[in-house]
Amino acid sequence: MKTERIVFKNNEDLVRPARLLAEGGVVAFPTETVYGLGADALNPEAVADIFRAKGRPADNPLIVHVADKESIRPLVAEITPLAECLIRAFMPGPITLVMKKSERIPDICSAGLRTVGIRIPVNPIARALISMAGVPVAAPSANESGSPSPTRAEHVIRDMDGKIPFVIDGGPCEVGLESTVVDVTGDEPVILRPGAVTEEMISNICADQGFLFGDLRSETTLVGEGTPRAPGMKYRHYAPRVPVRVVFPESGGYSDSFRGEIRSRLPAGEHERIGLFCGQGVQEELESTLSREQAERLVFYVYGADGDIEAAARNLFAGLRSLDKSGVGVILAAGFEVGKIATAYMNRLEKAASADTRPAGDRPLAERRTVLFVCTGNTCRSPMAEAIFNDSVERRGPFFDSTDQRILVTPQARSAGISTVSGHPASDYAEDAVRELIGADLSGHRSRMISDRVLAESRLVLAVSDYHAARIRAEFPETEGRVFSINEYAEKTGAIFPGSIRFKMTDGVPDPFCSGADEYLEIAGMLRSVIEVFFPYILMDLGISGSHNGT
Ligand code: TXA
Ligand code: MG
Secondary structure (H helix, E strand, O other): OEEEEEEEEOHHHHHHHHHHHHHOOOOEEEEOOOOOEEOOOOHHHHHHHHHHHHOOOOOOOOOEEEEHHOOHHHHHHOHHHHHHHHHHHOOOOOOEEEEEEEOOOOHHHHHHHHHHHHHHOHHHHHHHHHHOOOOOOOOOOOOOOOOOOOOHHHHHHHHHHHOOOOEEEOOOOOOOOEEEEEEEEOOOOOOEEEEOHHHHHHHHHHHOOOOOOOOOOOOEEEEEEEEEEEEHHHHHOOOOOOOEEEOEEEEEEEHHHHHHHHHHHHOOOOOOEEEEEEEHHHHHHHHHOOOOOHHHOOOEEEEOOOOOOHHHHHHHHHHHHHHHHOOOEEEEEEEOOOOHHHHHHHHHHHHHOOOOOOOOOOOOOEEEEEEEEEEEOOOHHHHHHHHHHHHHHHHHOOEEEOOOOOOOOEEEEEEEOOOOOOOOOOOOHHHHHHHHHOOOOOOOOOOOOOOHHHOOOOEEEEEHHHHHHHHHHHHOOOOOOEEEEEHHHHHHHHHOOOOHHHHHHOOOOOOOOOOHHHHHHHEEEHHHHHHHHHHHHHHOOOOOOOOOOOO
């Protein structure tokens, strides 16, 4: 089946898709929040086709969309005064109300729950389509289960091509984040998923109309014995394949924090590019302050003017998809402090960023795990070790999580110094040595001081000498068990260095500081031998196993 894209011009364009819906077919259509994948909610086979097309777990209920308030009554057991109040205040609009369902809603649609989520979209194309079809329309977001929700017709086509007959193209969605889901079965509203209708808006209305709202809180996590209130919230969501990191503005604004992140993520020897989801001003400032080689490694997705949270929300999913597709190794995305739609925005962004808390879905996740090399100034030994390790990674792989082979994991090295001024380049001799030895480029390296943050992001820390390791353990006691000197690590693992370097390593990796090019090259060679021997043990400590064909 070829998926036909119907570019909406007038309601004539909806005749064929509306008829198809009435006959039990599946159609993707625009709403003000995200694109939906619709079918007749009262037809169990049609609903089953939605689950199939999306690859959606059967225990995750669908929202039922109707065109007007009168159409709600037959679908629910009762409309409580609280529900009535929120319907009047916010429908049509980007909100879904969870109510007790009537007999008419088939179990497959509500995933066996006794409730049903009802929504009246404000988007005129969606409403015209639903009224022309003459049936309530069950519709989840029209993405493949697990990927970011679609906010443009091309996103739907990317996920659904060949699986459904029609996508109605109504242009980009105005809100860009899914509806607020509110449970109104009790005395007070419970927000199960934050959206454009905010907690503040809901509590204001409740206060005005004399409803309880004191306990109103966003309940987007598990409740009680692991029973999710909104079953969908337990699944991995909104997740691109590459890792996502949130960047908050520091005292110097967004540009400073983005610049810091970028510099710490452009280690030499890696050619990986960085995706940025940021405002226009940040792009301009970064392009004028970073070196050309650094700037060339960046891929920008500008959401709009700096700090425009609505524009950021509208473009978030499009930005994540686009950067993911561009092949970057990591996405850095602007974070917003709470307030208005920022709550919904951060809810989605944090889900995309929480690589470690996602249950493994049915597709491999991409994840990075870090070994940190530490020396004194972070300009010679540890940056060389970092480059040499990353070079070995590039020549091997792919790598997987050792307990779940569906999860793709890339080991990576980073480096830091125990006593350094941040921001210095690697020494010239160190740069020359790794270029000569492995052809890696250290020119983008900038030194950084060891910190809680760098340590927290590293599963294993290897210091050049016993002294360095002891200092780290003393200053950061919580790292106990993860920090070793080169010699301690050899002892722990039983790894044996080649005889040619063993006697030179009694005090760890010698400091080449103040010596000549030859010494640097010799130290680089020692580091390469050490890393060669340690490589399988490091992988083991990172919880990584090699590729299936053996490395
Ligand atoms: O904006 C939206 O709501 C979009 C557009 C297409 O309307 N739809 C959407 O649907 O986001 P979906 O299926 O991707 O997300 C619906 C969420 C899920 O987290 C689901 O678990 C929850 O709403 N939900 C649906 N029915 C529910 C119910 N009866 N009780 C609790 N949660 C429910
Ligand atoms: Mg969804």
